[in-house]
Amino acid sequence: MSSAEPLLRVEDLQVAFHTPQGVVQAVRTVDFTVAPGECLAVVGESGSGKSVTARTLIGLPGPGARVRARRLTLDGEDLLGLSERRWREVRGGRIGFMPQDALSALDPLRKVGAEVAEGLRNHRPARRADVRAGVVELLRLARIPEPDLRARQYAHQLSGGLRQRAVLATALAAGPGLLVADEPTTALDVTVQARILDLLAARKAEGVAILLISHDLAVVGRLADRIAVMHDGVFVETGPTERILTEPAHPYTRRLLAAVPSAHAKGTRLSLEPPATPAKAPPPEVASGRVLEVSGLTKTFRTVGRRRRTAVEDVSFTLEAGETLGVLGESGSGKSTVARIVLGLLEPDAGSVALHGRPWSALREPARRPLRHRIQFVQQDPLASFDPRYTVERIVAEGLRDRPGPGRRRDRIADLLEQVGLDGALLDRRPAQLSGGQRQRVAIARALAPGPDVIVCDEPVSALDVSVQAQILDLFADLQRGLRVALLFISHDLGVIYHVSDRVIVMKGGRVVETGEAAEVFARPRHEHTRELLSALPELRDAGPAATSSPSPS
Amino acid sequence: MTAVASAERLAGAGDRRVRPGAALAWTFLALVAVAALWPSLLAGHEPNAVDPAHALAGPGAGHPFGTDQLGRDVLSRIVYGTRASVTIGLGATAFAVVAGSVLSTLAALGGRAADELVMRTTDVFLAFPGLLLAMLVVAVLGGSTLNATLAIGMSSAPGFARLIRGQMLVIRESDYVQAARALGRRPLDVHLRHTLPNALPPVLVLATVQVGAAIIGGSSLSFLGLGPKPPTAEWGAMLAEGRSFLAADWAVAVFPGLALTATVVACNVAGRGLQRRFEGRRHVVR
Incomplete structure (x- = not known):
């Protein structure tokens, strides 16, 4: 940590949005400072106002925003009354901005080098050759291998990690003293995320002040010197990273920390929600024994130019009744392809899936259709998984196997909603009118409706805030205890997988690299990739006591 | 982030106030609707009442848009031609x-x-100019309002087939169709419940613009003598007849042309308005 004079001083910052529907106070009051060589992390869930805070600092709070502050200075210069002209000099020149989505931050029609060069030229008039050398130097600084080559490529030709590095190079092009990074690693795989964080740490060591915005306490713990926890437009707690993570004072911080699934929280409830009571649903048709047997799955896809890409190669596993098998892998590891094959939505090139010892993937569609209710599906983006024209009632009704009369149907669906902890009053809502957590509960209710033996969950909590994620993970645990349904749980998030799984398979490049009991795999990983994933995991340093660490009855 | 997003959404909602151009277009379309349903409310004369004494009278007190070569009131004929x-x-x-x-x-x-x-097959049909195709159909079926409707409809159906298919290809890959398949729904069931209803809305927006094009197509057929038989009032036919008397009286051809133009422009403006609204809604849903 640096004890230097603060570079950025913010006192009583308020941002309100004036809309036809009234005034929305996104940031109520916020005070902070950032010194050179220091990283302040602002942590909060969606809607807390953290991104608005970041955007206000680069003079782009959004349409209809009214910004007020007692003090908002960068190196002594007042940022409040800046002209648009002066803002253009400050933005990029003195404050660099690193957005979350690198693909949309880079112009698809321009080469990466041109993008970085723009940042250079805008703030320092220079000769052509100097600019070119400067670009390569910046890309090298961002640890992009073969910077000469990369400068001549387009954004879509770069991987997600390289793209985010190119964005960092752009943000740092003019040598700003302050870097504002808004969720810089959220869209990245955990191993790539670790490298980007290292890169930011290196900039910090050279004296760049960093304001890091994130929803992920664990990520922030790696880089930040101080953490500010934001909730509802206010910093509820600010303090040194170590203290916030180990001795959180504010109840909201404690709740946030407890909600993070990890080794410590295994077998405990993550949220304060009362347990769901899945008593009324019929038990699965077969309550014990081997539900799924997957052997030797292989699938290749044709790509551009007649090449074939092997998405899944020789994948085998089994799933017993009532257990959870976690499938851990980074993007492109083939886990979603496995899900689609198990669901019978995709035919494997080789290998087979057997359901209750009888053929499943080998069946022709008309023969498979009457059995489909046994394997159900919960997807990552619940909103996309619903027909936008449907009400909650119709969405869940689609899962019912019989066609009960209207009154009877409503009762049945209200029962299903109750099982997943939703109020029957939501029956007539449309998906767009629900919160993210409510939507995922509706998706689970639909999956439960036909009484499945297996539910395939493809990244079911990845799009959710950590506290909502905690509730959904608890719900899965409750449902499984009551219904003895087997879960094939796919996620890129090691903490989530660790929390929910009985057994785990780790995938990389379409292959299973490691299988075993969850505790065994994470305690003594045998494969190098598993070790890499584990080491890249930003560990919460022994997070504070969980809000409700009562042992589960199972 | 959400706050910014919601602010943008609200700004988008602000865009929904009715623009003056759209208001004008809708008002005009309402007038067109009245003329089509109850022409006698707007027309001062019988459309086919011949009065040779006042032929080609030009716009005046009794006949605001003048009279044609047979002394028929042009305004009334335009109204009945709607x-x-x-x-x-x-x-x-x-x-x-x-x-x-x-x-x-x-x-x-x-x-x-x-x-x-x-x-x-649609490729083949799209290779022909639409009007040529329509003329072929009318040539086979004979000229009448119904046949002109069929002809224009058939010539524009392939374009819609392509568009709807394109939408369907996207929707078929969507998560909710996958979910319905996983629930064991039959393909026809899934198609009628999810794919088709969700493919249609953007197409319906395009259809409002197509209405204008079809009106022009119908009038073009009449202009060429392939529309409803005379003396039925029809804008295209009136244009064709008035053309011969342009030197003597400009009003005979100009007003039917104006009616045609105004209707088509109103259809397009209203269609664009709907499109904007629809896309706004889509944005909120996504």
Whole structure:
């Protein structure tokens, strides 16, 4: 940590949005400072106002925003009354901005080098050759291998990690003293995320002040010197990273920390929600024994130019009744392809899936259709998984196997909603009118409706805030205890997988690299990739006591 | 982040206030609707009442748009001609959308061979100018408002079939169709419950613009003598007749032309308004 004079001083910052529907106070009051060589992390869930805070600092709070502050200075210069002209000099020149989505931050029609060069030229008039050398130097600084080559490529030709590095190079092009990074690693795989964080740490060591915005306490713990926890437009707690993570004072911080699934929280409830009571649903048709047997799955896809890409190669596993098998892998590891094959939505090139010892993937569609209710599906983006024209009632009704009369149907669906902890009053809502957590509960209710033996969950909590994620993970645990349904749980998030799984398979490049009991795999990983994933995991340093660490009855 | 997003959404909602141009267009379309349903409310004269003494009288007190070569009131004939144009415009578009839906459903459900067959057939039809195709149909069926409607509808159906199929291809890959498949729904069931209803809204927006095009198509057929038989009042036919008397009286041809133009422009402006609204809604839903 640096004890230097603060570079950025913010006192009583308020941002309100004036809309036809009234005034929305996104940031109520916020005070902070950032010194050179220091990283302040602002942590909060969606809607807390953290991104608005970041955007206000680069003079782009959004349409209809009214910004007020007692003090908002960068190196002594007042940022409040800046002209648009002066803002253009400050933005990029003195404050660099690193957005979350690198693909949309880079112009698809321009080469990466041109993008970085723009940042250079805008703030320092220079000769052509100097600019070119400067670009390569910046890309090298961002640890992009073969910077000469990369400068001549387009954004879509770069991987997600390289793209985010190119964005960092752009943000740092003019040598700003302050870097504002808004969720810089959220869209990245955990191993790539670790490298980007290292890169930011290196900039910090050279004296760049960093304001890091994130929803992920664990990520922030790696880089930040101080953490500010934001909730509802206010910093509820600010303090040194170590203290916030180990001795959180504010109840909201404690709740946030407890909600993070990890080794410590295994077998405990993550949220304060009362347990769901899945008593009324019929038990699965077969309550014990081997539900799924997957052997030797292989699938290749044709790509551009007649090449074939092997998405899944020789994948085998089994799933017993009532257990959870976690499938851990980074993007492109083939886990979603496995899900689609198990669901019978995709035919494997080789290998087979057997359901209750009888053929499943080998069946022709008309023969498979009457059995489909046994394997159900919960997807990552619940909103996309619903027909936008449907009400909650119709969405869940689609899962019912019989066609009960209207009154009877409503009762049945209200029962299903109750099982997943939703109020029957939501029956007539449309998906767009629900919160993210409510939507995922509706998706689970639909999956439960036909009484499945297996539910395939493809990244079911990845799009959710950590506290909502905690509730959904608890719900899965409750449902499984009551219904003895087997879960094939796919996620890129090691903490989530660790929390929910009985057994785990780790995938990389379409292959299973490691299988075993969850505790065994994470305690003594045998494969190098598993070790890499584990080491890249930003560990919460022994997070504070969980809000409700009562042992589960199972 | 959400706050910014919601602010943008609200700004988008602000865009929904009715623009003056759109208001004008809708008002005019309401007038057109009245003229099509109850022409006697707006017309001062019988459309076919001949009065040779006042032929080609020019705009004046008794006849605001003047009279034609037979002394018939031009305003009344324009008002009575609305029905034919509106019938062709709406009828042909409806026919095209329904035929396009059926064709694209066949393509979507019938597997690769059916898809190829339907799409290559539409390619062939799209290779001909629409009006030429319509003329062929009318030449075979004979000239009447109904046949003109069919002809224009058939010539624009292939375009709709392509468009709807394109939408369906996207929707078929969506998560909710996958979920419905995983629930064991039959393909036809999934198609009718999810794919088709979600493919149609953007198409319906395009259809409002197509109404204008179909009105022009219908009038073009009449202009060429392939529309309803004389002395039925029809804008295209009036234009064709008035053309011969342009030197003597400009009003005979100009006012039917203006009516045609104004109606088509109103359709397009209203269609664009709907499109904007629809896209706004789409944005919120996504």
